[in-house]
Amino acid sequence: MGTREPLLRPTPAGLWCEPGGFYVDPWQPVERAVLTHAHADHARPGSAAYLATAPSLPILRRRLGPDARLESIAYGEVRRIGDVDVSLHPAGHVLGSAQLRIAHQGEVWVVSGDYKRAPDPTCAAFEPVPCDTFVTEATFGLPIYRWEPPERTAAEILAWWDTTRAAGRPAVLFAYALGKAQRILAELARLTDREVYLHGAIAPIVDIYREAGVAMLPTRLVADAPAGHRFAGDLVLATPGSQGSPWMKRFPGAETALASGWMRVRGTRRRHSVDRGFVLSDHADWPALLDTVAASGAERILVTHGSTEPLVRWLCERGLDARTLPTAWEGEGDVIVETPTAGAPG
Amino acid sequence: MRRFADLYEAIDQTTSTNRKVEAMVAWFRAADPADAAWALWFLTGNRIKRLVPTRELRSAAVAASGYPEWMLAESYAAVGDLAETLALLVDSLADDEGDLPLHVWMARVVTLPTLDAAEREAALRRWWAALPRRERYVFNKLLTGAFRVGVSHTLVVRALAEVAGVPAATLAHRLMGSWAPTAEAWRGLLGEEQGTEDLSRPYPFFLASPLEGEPASLGDPAAWLAEWKWDGIRAQVIRREGTIAVWSRGEELVTDRFPEVATAAARLPSGTVLDGELMAWRGEAPLPFADLQTRIGRKKLDKRVLDAVPVALVAFDVLEADGVDLRERPLSERRARLAEIVAPLAPAVRLSEEVRAPDWEGLATHRQGARELGVEGLLLKRRDSAYGVGRPRGPWWKWKVAPLTMDGVLVYAQAGHGKRAGLYTDYTFAVWQDGALLPVAKAYSGLTNVEIEELDRWIRRHTVEKFGPVRSLEPVHVFEIAFEGIAPSPRHKSGVAVRFPRILRWRRDKAAADADTLASLQALLRVQA
Numbered sequence: 032m033g034t035r036e037p038l039l040r041p042t043p044a045g046l047w048c049e050p051g052g053f054y055v056d057p058w059q060p061v062e063r064a065v066l067t068h069a070h071a072d073h074a075r076p077g078s079a080a081y082l083a084t085a086p087s088l089p090i091l092r093r094r095l096g097p098d099a100r101l102e103s104i105a106y107g108e109v110r111r112i113g114d115v116d117v118s119l120h121p122a123g124h125v126l127g128s129a130q131l132r133i134a135h136q137g138e139v140w141v142v143s144g145d146y147k148r149a150p151d152p153t154c155a156a157f158e159p160v161p162c163d164t165f166v167t168e169a170t171f172g173l174p175i176y177r178w179e180p181p182e183r184t185a186a187e188i189l190a191w192w193d194t195t196r197a198a199g200r201p202a203v204l205f206a207y208a209l210g211k212a213q214r215i216l217a218e219l220a221r222l223t224d225r226e227v228y229l230h231g232a233i234a235p236i237v238d239i240y241r242e243a244g245v246a247m248l249p250t251r252l253v254a255d256a257p258a259g260h261r262f263a264g265d266l267v268l269a270t271p272g273s274q275g276s277p278w279m280k281r282f283p284g285a286e287t288a289l290a291s292g293w294m295r296v297r298g299t300r301r302r303h304s305v306d307r308g309f310v311l312s313d314h315a316d317w318p319a320l321l322d323t324v325a326a327s328g329a330e331r332i333l334v335t336h337g338s339t340e341p342l343v344r345w346l347c348e349r350g351l352d353a354r355t356l357p358t359a360w361e362g363e364g365d366v367i368v369e370t371p372t373a374g375a376p377g
Numbered sequence: 378m379r380r381f382a383d384l385y386e387a388i389d390q391t392t393s394t395n396r397k398v399e400a401m402v403a404w405f406r407a408a409d410p411a412d413a414a415w416a417l418w419f420l421t422g423n424r425i426k427r428l429v430p431t432r433e434l435r436s437a438a439v440a441a442s443g444y445p446e447w448m449l450a451e452s453y454a455a456v457g458d459l460a461e462t463l464a465l466l467v468d469s470l471a472d473d474e475g476d477l478p479l480h481v482w483m484a485r486v487v488t489l490p491t492l493d494a495a496e497r498e499a500a501l502r503r504w505w506a507a508l509p510r511r512e513r514y515v516f517n518k519l520l521t522g523a524f525r526v527g528v529s530h531t532l533v534v535r536a537l538a539e540v541a542g543v544p545a546a547t548l549a550h551r552l553m554g555s556w557a558p559t560a561e562a563w564r565g566l567l568g569e570e571q572g573t574e575d576l577s578r579p580y581p582f583f584l585a586s587p588l589e590g591e592p593a594s595l596g597d598p599a600a601w602l603a604e605w606k607w608d609g610i611r612a613q614v615i616r617r618e619g620t621i622a623v624w625s626r627g628e629e630l631v632t633d634r635f636p637e638v639a640t641a642a643a644r645l646p647s648g649t650v651l652d653g654e655l656m657a658w659r660g661e662a663p664l665p666f667a668d669l670q671t672r673i674g675r676k677k678l679d680k681r682v683l684d685a686v687p688v689a690l691v692a693f694d695v696l697e698a699d700g701v702d703l704r705e706r707p708l709s710e711r712r713a714r715l716a717e718i719v720a721p722l723a724p725a726v727r728l729s730e731e732v733r734a735p736d737w738e739g740l741a742t743h744r745q746g747a748r749e750l751g752v753e754g755l756l757l758k759r760r761d762s763a764y765g766v767g768r769p770r771g772p773w774w775k776w777k778v779a780p781l782t783m784d785g786v787l788v789y790a791q792a793g794h795g796k797r798a799g800l801y802t803d804y805t806f807a808v809w810q811d812g813a814l815l816p817v818a819k820a821y822s823g824l825t826n827v828e829i830e831e832l833d834r835w836i837r838r839h840t841v842e843k844f845g846p847v848r849s850l851e852p853v854h855v856f857e858i859a860f861e862g863i864a865p866s867p868r869h870k871s872g873v874a875v876r877f878p879r880i881l882r883w884r885r886d887k888a889a890a891d892a893d894t895l896a897s898l899q900a901l902l903r904v905q906a
């Protein structure tokens with residue numbers, strides 16, 4: 032297929048599918064966008080029309096505004112757009128997250144979007160989709176990133192909460208408003224039934240997850256706490272952006288923690304000046320990246336979003352045709368960008 | 378090793394200094410003395426030098442992990458700490474040996490230098506396989522010697538004083554000097570009475586805090602003693618019975634490095650401890666710090682070296698005289714005593730002269746002339762102040778001259794370490810000469826976290842070339858760099874070396890073309906000379 036035009040190519044507005052006439056997760060406003068999921072770096076406002084999975088629609092509505100033209104599609108349902116057949120398949124990243132499959136004249140491309148392989152009670156599990164060209168994310172594309180089973184991390188979080196309870200201190204856990212916070216609430220619901228306080232930016236997404244049938248711990252807004260309540264022994268879920276803000280004054284003597292894959296590295300945790308770092312990620316770790324690349328059966332791998340160079344080199348040394356695909360999806364560094372509803376995924 | 382990893386984790390998992398102290402107190406109370414001695418030894422910054430060459434550690438990790446050297450390098454760039462990188466990459470499976478206490482591990486570790494390279498690699502791989510990741514990480518920290526866990530010496534002393542039930546100052550004194558990490562040493566540290574005090578033991582150094590505001594806020598100038606802030610090596614000189622010792626502030630015994638000072642010290646009465654600054658000094662004037670550095674760099678101190686760069690102790694305090702601890706006496710009294718003691722010892726020991734002026738304006742004028750004299754500014758000490766411990770704010774201030782500055786263009790970046798791991802935070806700055814940019818300074822600090830992250834993203838997108846971990850960058854951003862001094866340096870391509878460079882601010886208002894030239898730095902050189 033050497034002479035064939037690539038099905039997707041990077042343009043200033045985003046990844047462009049010529050025969051389909053649409054962009055994938057474009058970073059500038061376009062005519063027609065197909066979205067893998069609702070995180071800020073993938074779902075940007077301003078495009079004329081969007082196609083996304085049904086479960087991601089309520090979150091996208093919040094992000095893109097009441098007037099956005101949103102169309103939904105079920106997982107696995109095939110839709111003809113222009114000259115190509117597209118379908119969305121579970122990516123296991125957050126509620127409604129998908130991989131995009133594009134078929135054109137017998138050739139199949141899959142864009143992974145963000146994905147993970149670890150079990151997550153809040154969203155449909157990743158399904159490998161065979162393809163010729165696989166566009167994979169590589170947020171954690173180094174072998175130092177390996178995740179423990181999430182139930183073990185959940186037990187660590189609970190043990191930390193128990194310690195702060197015993198010491199009569201608030202425990203403030205920073206987690207991304209979309210995905211991570213709900214996953215923590217769902218994992219903890221298997222271990223306890225205590226109530227958790229929420230930052231105002233997290234609560235609406237928790238409501239959406241609840242409507243979607245995800246079982247989580249009972250929650251209450253920090254703003255609804257009785258006057259003078261000092262949150263001693265409480266667990267508070269907060270957005271990473273609230274760290275160091277005046278809002279934190281409500282929790283005197285608090286111990287703080289951050290839940291993110293970046294917490295695997297001690298220096299990163301220390302830079303964020305939190306007491307504890309819980310390694311919990313909604314992205315694939317190094318072994319999962321390699322497994323997923325292998326499971327795709329693809330002969331060409333395009334790597335984007337994160338530590339692309341080591342993964343590309345590793346795959347090339349194993350005889351695969353792997354390259355870096357430049358995109359504007361944030362994956363490099365561990366910059367915490369905060370918006371009212373969701374942040375850059377970690 | 379499990380209990381020691383618990384200690385590391387307990388200290389590491391809180392940002393509150395009180396909780397760190399609580400964790401240490403609880404741990405030391407319950408610890409086996411042999412383990413406690415080693416733990417304390419590491420917490421106070423000691424290390425075993427040259428246990429394993431870094432090159433061998435890396436190749437053992439490559440062999441044990443199955444990842445190639447380049448992957449180790451990429452991972453190290455993201456982690457910023459070799460011990461941690463190795464612990465993350467080498468994935469141990471079995472922990473069949475059971476847990477062994479720290480001192481048993483250390484007994485093994487200290488044998489490493491006696492093995493040949495192949496045996497060493499085999500030992501490392503066997504031990505890594507026997508340790509779970511958390512313990513493996515702490516173990517690697519002991520091997521690489523970079524054992525920093527975010528507790529200052531002061532905090533360790535505070536915790537230990539609580540365990541021992543003695544005042545912190547007493548414990549700090551007991552910890553000074555060298556001691557071996559043994560159960561006996563531990564018992565000695567905690568003991569009520571110490572049988573034979575080590576005759577060479579120095580006192581904890583008392584330090585001045587930087588004065589940020591105007592000195593008028595300090596009140597009546599007559600209550601203060603002003604002296605030059607010499608730019609040398611802070612040291613204590615001790616004469617007790619037949620023992621003569623010169624200690625640097627880094628708690629290194631440097632007696633052999635300064636024979637002229639040691640010889641003069643032999644003429645001190647027994648039971649004397651002086652505090653001062655070791656300076657390269659000829660006749661009536663100090664030589665530049667760079668000269669002192671060259672002398673320190675010399676392995677052999679023959680006559681030629683000693684003649685080329687003579688050294689003197691500029692003494693500014695006496696802490697012990699006739700075997701009596703004078704630290705609680707007022708400074709004015711100590712200074713009077715000091716003047717008598719050092720008078721006969723010139724030129725190797727000289728009294729730090731008092732800088733006199735009728736008022737603060739007069740002192741400010743003196744301070745302005747500091748750079749021409751080769752000093753960093755003035756020290757202001759309350760005449761009634763005791764010689765304390767550490768760096769409390771109040772009794773002693775350093776009132777430095779404003780730093781020199783230049784505008785440099787960011788030309789190279791390298792990933793940082795520790796807190797800055799995975800971010801490009803080690804910067805090289807250049808100035809113009811004949812239309813080319815010449816690197817003149819490296820700086821690591823001075824930007825806010827937000828600026829660091831913004832710059833990191835920019836660096837990744839505007840890299841011209843990569844040389845291993847270093848990226849050369851498009852010459853776009855200009856930064857104002859402050860530095861304490863400048864000296865000619867044949868080792869640098871620019872021909873100059875700046876001291877203590879740091880970033881003052883990001884000059885977003887300036888373009889690369891507006892940065893300074895080498896000629897303007899050379900002009901500063903002439904002012905200093």
Ligand SMILES: [Zn+2]
Nearest residue numbers: 072145360376
């Ligand atoms: Zn993303």
Ligand SMILES: [Zn+2]
Nearest residue numbers: 068070145376
């Ligand atoms: Zn995402």
